[in-house]
Amino acid sequence: MDKNKSSTISVENLSYRAKGKLLLRDISLSIPAGERVAIVGANGAGKTTLIRSLLGLIPTEKSSIKLSGEAISSYSRSDIAKLISYVPQQLPENIPFSVIEFIMMSRYARNVGQLTTSSNDPQGESIAMGIIQSLNIEHLTHQAIATLSGGEKQKVNIAAALTQQAPIIILDEPTAHLDPKQRESIQQLLHNLSRETTLITVTHDLNWASLHFDRILGMLKGTIAIDTTSAAFTTAENLQRVFDTTWQIEPHPETGKPMVLPSY
Amino acid sequence: MISPRKSIYAILLPLAVVTLCVMPWIGQKALPWEVITSGTHHTDHSVDALIFWQIRIPRVLLSMLAGMGLSLGGVVFQSIFRNPLATPFTLGIAGGASLGVTVAIFLGIHISLLGISSTAMAALLGALLSIALVYGLARATGKLEPTTMLLTGVAISFFFSSIILLLQYLGDMSDSFRIIHWLMGDLSRANPDSLLQMSPFVISGILITVLLHKELNLLSLNDDLAASYGLQVEKTRMTLFIAVSLMIAGIVTVCGPIGFVGIMVPHVCRLIVGANHRYLIPASLLLGGTFLTLCDTLARSMSASAEVPVGIITALLGGPFFLALLFRKSSV
Numbered sequence: 001m002d003k004n005k006s007s008t009i010s011v012e013n014l015s016y017r018a019k020g021k022l023l024l025r026d027i028s029l030s031i032p033a034g035e036r037v038a039i040v041g042a043n044g045a046g047k048t049t050l051i052r053s054l055l056g057l058i059p060t061e062k063s064s065i066k067l068s069g070e071a072i073s074s075y076s077r078s079d080i081a082k083l084i085s086y087v088p089q090q091l092p093e094n095i096p097f098s099v100i101e102f103i104m105m106s107r108y109a110r111n112v113g114q115l116t117t118s119s120n121d122p123q124g125e126s127i128a129m130g131i132i133q134s135l136n137i138e139h140l141t142h143q144a145i146a147t148l149s150g151g152e153k154q155k156v157n158i159a160a161a162l163t164q165q166a167p168i169i170i171l172d173e174p175t176a177h178l179d180p181k182q183r184e185s186i187q188q189l190l191h192n193l194s195r196e197t198t199l200i201t202v203t204h205d206l207n208w209a210s211l212h213f214d215r216i217l218g219m220l221k222g223t224i225a226i227d228t229t230s231a232a233f234t235t236a237e238n239l240q241r242v243f244d245t246t247w248q249i250e251p252h253p254e255t256g257k258p259m260v261l262p263s264y
Numbered sequence: 265m266i267s268p269r270k271s272i273y274a275i276l277l278p279l280a281v282v283t284l285c286v287m288p289w290i291g292q293k294a295l296p297w298e299v300i301t302s303g304t305h306h307t308d309h310s311v312d313a314l315i316f317w318q319i320r321i322p323r324v325l326l327s328m329l330a331g332m333g334l335s336l337g338g339v340v341f342q343s344i345f346r347n348p349l350a351t352p353f354t355l356g357i358a359g360g361a362s363l364g365v366t367v368a369i370f371l372g373i374h375i376s377l378l379g380i381s382s383t384a385m386a387a388l389l390g391a392l393l394s395i396a397l398v399y400g401l402a403r404a405t406g407k408l409e410p411t412t413m414l415l416t417g418v419a420i421s422f423f424f425s426s427i428i429l430l431l432q433y434l435g436d437m438s439d440s441f442r443i444i445h446w447l448m449g450d451l452s453r454a455n456p457d458s459l460l461q462m463s464p465f466v467i468s469g470i471l472i473t474v475l476l477h478k479e480l481n482l483l484s485l486n487d488d489l490a491a492s493y494g495l496q497v498e499k500t501r502m503t504l505f506i507a508v509s510l511m512i513a514g515i516v517t518v519c520g521p522i523g524f525v526g527i528m529v530p531h532v533c534r535l536i537v538g539a540n541h542r543y544l545i546p547a548s549l550l551l552g553g554t555f556l557t558l559c560d561t562l563a564r565s566m567s568a569s570a571e572v573p574v575g576i577i578t579a580l581l582g583g584p585f586f587l588a589l590l591f592r593k594s595s596v
Contacts, residue, residue, distance in 0.1 A: 057488055081494030092486040096539030105482055109494025164493065 007033040007068065007083060007167035007198055009054060014064040016053060023049045025222040033167060036199040038209035041219030042243055047202040051170050056080050081109035085161035087171040091153050095145040099156050102145055103128045106160040128163045135159050135189060151182030158189065171201040187212065206260040210234040211252060218242040234258035268543035271536050276550040283554045284328060287561045288320040292568055323454035326462065327560040328553035331525055333466040333515045335552025338526035339544055340473055340508045343484040344501050345410040351526035352512035355417030356394040358521035359424035361513065364390020366443050370431045383446065384517045391513030394420060395506065408498045449522035449575030451560050458518045465514025470549065472507040476500065477541040484539065522575045525556055528582040532589060
């Protein structure tokens with residue numbers, strides 16, 4: 001199967017209402033394979049709802065979201081998991097498993113229906129160990145997740161998503177709870193991922209979005225108000241429109257890409 | 265620390281085997297070894313053989329099987345509802361069974377069908393009513409969320425308890441005594457027939473749970489993450505909920521509501537083998553069966569005049585032991 005075709009996401013006229021409130025309004029977009037897309041917007045703009053609908057976690061109209069041209073409703077849960085992996089903002093509290101046990105759980109879709117256990121998925125284990133090594137968390141392999149720091153947990157979270165081997169990774173504010181050093185380390189890690197992998201992330205870090213993503217979607221009141229390249233997005237006017245605040249834009253001293261500074 | 269696999273094969277399995285082999289020999293009456301070979305034929309030891317084969321063996325097997333089911337029920341419910349205090353009893357299944365029995369005793373219903381007594385049928389119907397109510401009400405709210413289901417179960421349990429109290433208040437002394445005795449939970453009704461009645465419920469519950477051990481691991485994370493790894497969250501949770509509820513209904517029908525096994529054994533097993541259901545399921549089956557069999561042996565051997573209901577023993581022994589373990593864990 002053509003990998004590029006298999007990992008294209010397209011959304012047509014997607015609206016979503018919950019408890020009488022319209023959370024997404026008439027959203028249309030297309031994300032080709034390998035693109036890096038940041039979704040920004042004020043709290044309550046619909047960013048998380050949009051990524052949850054892309055993951056098929058909330059019920060949407062049958063044909064409004066398509067994966068490789070097929071309606072997401074026609075995919076089974078495990079088929080979606082083979083195409084899209086998900087990195088939540090934080091791992092759930094008190095996960096009672098070791099790092100390797102947890103990471104191997106992300107292989108579920110590949111082993112579903114087989115009477116296998118973690119120890120007899122040797123291919124999965126060697127993939128997981130390779131990813132653990134590349135993220136420099138080998139020393140944590142057999143530690144209990146509950147004992148890890150926030151940054152370590154987030155690396156484990158990403159390691160699980162990578163072990164899932166899906167061509168698309170969707171992340172929900174992956175650095176929101178981290179200190180600056182850990183934030184940089186996670187951003188670097190994502191930056192170094194293969195360019196074949198599609199990255200879609202929700203973030204409030206406008207400079208990360210501007211400097212390291214191809215495209216930015218600016219969400220406002222359940223709609224995509226602005227959908228353009230990161231360079232074109234990062235202007236004082238666009239940011240004023242999306243966030244209703246004034247910002248100062250300066251070029252990055254090395255790359256010349258626009259950077260966002262507070263105006264006060 | 266001992267590996268989970270070693271804990272199961274080197275400690276829990278031998279303990280269960282020894283319990284199964286030794287406990288039939290312990291009781292008010294000492295039995296000679298010959299009963300093993302004599303069967304129930306007419307021999308010098310025919311009464312002893314009858315006690316051994318028709319009473320002790322079914323009773324030890326029943327307590328082993330009931331203990332396995334009760335502790336497995338706790339493991340599954342704590343994982344699918346992600347709540348350390350969830351047990352099948354929290355969800356109103358025992359409450360439903362108790363209500364069924366109370367109504368049957370209060371109304372003086374004495375019908376037996378296919379060898380199943382009216383109290384057993386009433387208990388089963390009550391438990392099924394409870395399962396249907398928890399499932400139906402949770403479904404009616406639109407989402408089969410763990411919290412909604414737990415709260416529905418707790419509410420139903422309280423509601424049933426108040427009806428039971430009302431019926432006890434309205435009933436006469438002998439009805440009340442029978443109801444209270446049933447509510448304490450005991451295994452004195454054990455015989456080959458009751459073992460046959462209960463086995464299909466427990467064995468099918470165990471099989472389904474063992475087959476879904478990886479799914480149980482995923483469910484103990486959270487719904488979004490489990491779904492993103494490819495799990496059909498609601499379908500799996502409902503399959504496990506119904507399979508385990510039916511298993512518990514089968515046990516409660518025969519043994520009454522024996523408390524504490526379903527909450528204590530799973531937690532002790534988590535301390536020993538960790539939370540991976542690949543090890544947690546066999547560990548809790550073995551320890552649950554062993555624990556209830558030991559408690560029941562004590563219950564039937566303690567007093568010559570009357571048996572102590574095993575539910576009292578499980579709570580008396582289990583409570584302090586469980587607290588000691590928790591304090592030891594928190595002080596490490």
